[in-house]
Amino acid sequence: MSLSRREAIGAALALPLATQVARAAPAVSLPDRTGFASTPVAYFDNASTHPISLGAQAAINAYVAGRTLDPAAAARKPVDRAGVIAKFARLVNADPDEVTWVQSTTMGEQAVLRALGFPEKGGRIVTDTLHFYAAFPMYQEMARQGVDVAWVMAREGRIMPQDMARAITPGTKLVSLSLVSTYNGFQHDLKSVCDRAHSVGALVYADIIHAAGAVPVDLHGSGVDFAATATYKWLMGDFGLGFLYARRGVLDALPRTEYGYYGFAAPDAPPGIGLSPPQTHVFPMDPPGGAPTSYVVRPGTLGHFGTGTYAQGIAGALDHSLDRIAALGVPAIQAHAQSLIGELCEGLRAKGYAIITPPGTTTPLLTALLPNARALLTDPLAKAQVRLSLHDHHFRISPSIFNDGRDVERLLNALPRA
Incomplete structure (x- = not known):
């Protein structure tokens, strides 16, 4: 032929x-x-x-059947949500305890900004004009509130490495970018950006929504500090569920700014994302305690950024889709x-x-x-x-x-x- x-x-x-x-x-x-x-x-x-x-649709249908109390659904094995986190972590070369659920890429990015004290504590942020354009107003608002926001302009459809390096000056607190641009598909050399940022004490956040599942992603190899993605694009999930990554050790120096059901657990709870809420001391037959609850903070990114409930039906779809991506x-x-x-x-x-x-x-x-x-x-x-x-x-x-x-x-x- x-x-x-x-x-x-x-x-x-x-x-x-x-x-x-x-x-x-x-x-x-x-x-x-x-x-x-x-x-x-x-x-x-x-x-x-x-x-x-079709496989992801079947997984969603199975979840809905369970939510409607379909007797046949009760016999099905529930989705291993910790396993889904682990599958995503393998896809992007991260460890499962460095990853937690978020509602969307933007929610992950905003959680990182809050953890770094923006805008209240000020500082310098470097971003570029091939970052997600709907994030532009966020950084413009940061600038209005006193943050030193530096914009690296695209040339010939690219962010030139030398332009990015010049913008990342001593005193820079955060570099924020899209690994792959939603506008034209340009891809940063993420390791090069991270090396430059770390040399002046800055941290790096990467929006990986157009990378994860579409091009090889190596979070550990790049040295990136934070990354986030939603799942309705190349991960073949749906709206309302995504992942947030934070490099091991980077959270140690950051205050906790997110407080929610999944970030805390009973003192004797096993690690992971299973349900084990704090032990209460205020209801009839509760054990006595000196405070309303006894709890521990869950380890890793889950403990620092885990908040409330997430779109659990989509986790089943991702369980299928991540397997498919890995197989291909x-x-x-x-x-x-x-x-x-x-x-x-x-x-x-x-x-x-x-x-x-x-x-x-x-x-x-x-x-x-x-x-x-x-x-x-x-x-x-x-x-x-x-x-x-x-x-x-x-x-x-x-x-x-x-x-x-x-x-x-x-x-x-x-x-x-x-």
């Missing part, structure tokens, strides 16, 4: 990544179309919201996306589109500049049943494990010339 020129270019671009996993091919090959519900839509908006797989292997997932992006790049350029994702990027996000993109492309894409991320003056394509060459062909055919 002969390859088209587009397919040949896509395959050539993906080859360096594919060779990393050639000896450990998963039982199911990519694209994985059977793992997801059949749809007439060529869906390329995975960087906004990833579809839930992130390098294979990344290589598959790059093979499609190679075809897309050639097709977009042939139609006159200006690609603003930096050359050499190996993340699954491809962004093109187009004035009035939303107005010009909404109707033709809807007619062709193609979905991607449309903005006022750019559009973003983000292929995932179920996309194939037919989807690429339909998208390119639906796009008018620029």
Whole structure:
């Protein structure tokens, strides 16, 4: 079978990544179309919201059955939520006790800012204009309240390492960035940033929502101090549940600012996230005590940042999805996306589109500049049943494990010339 020129270019671009996993091919090959519900839509908006797989849907349905007191559900083994934390930790090269649940990436980032005393204690924060743009107002508000916020501006679709290094001056307290940019897929050299920050006594927070599950992530290897992600993108979970990582030892010098049900336990409670609430001393038949409760602070990130209840039904979906990601292997997932992006790049350029994702990027996000993109492309894409991320003056394509060459062909055919 002969390859088209587009397919040949896509395959050539993906080859360096594919060779990393050639000896450990998963039982199911990519694209994985059977793992997801059949749809007439060529869906390329995975960087906004990833579809839930059929296996994850079954896990959610099982949770709902239990919540409705379905007798059949009572016999099912409950989701090992500590095991889900452990699976995520393995995915990003962290230890389970360095990870806890959060509602969202933003909630994790804000918890880190509170722990560091922002904005009340002031200090210098370095961030950049390829960080999550919805976080911009947060740092602008910090600046209004007296925090020294330094913005590193993007050049040629990148944050230049020398620009970041110049901004991280002695006295910097925090460097905050997105490991992979939601705007155009640019990826930081996280270890280089952390090395520079640590050399002046600063800590580093990374938003990894566009990295975890999509590209290899090595939190321990990078030296990053904090990281957070939600699960509705490349982890194939849903809204309302994410993970917060804090490097072992980094919390020792920070005050506790989060207080909640999961952060405290009975004095004799085993470690982990199981239910073992503090021992009360105020109700009938309670043992006596000198305070309303006796408790210990749970160890690790859970004890420092654990608060209230979380979206437990999504934990079941993640239990399935994290297994699937591990079975396929992130390098294979990344290589598959790059093979499609190679075809897309050639097709977009042939139609006159200006690609603003930096050359050499190996993340699954491809962004093109187009004035009035939303107005010009909404109707033709809807007619062709193609979905991607449309903005006022750019559009973003983000292929995932179920996309194939037919989807690429339909998208390119639906796009008018620029």
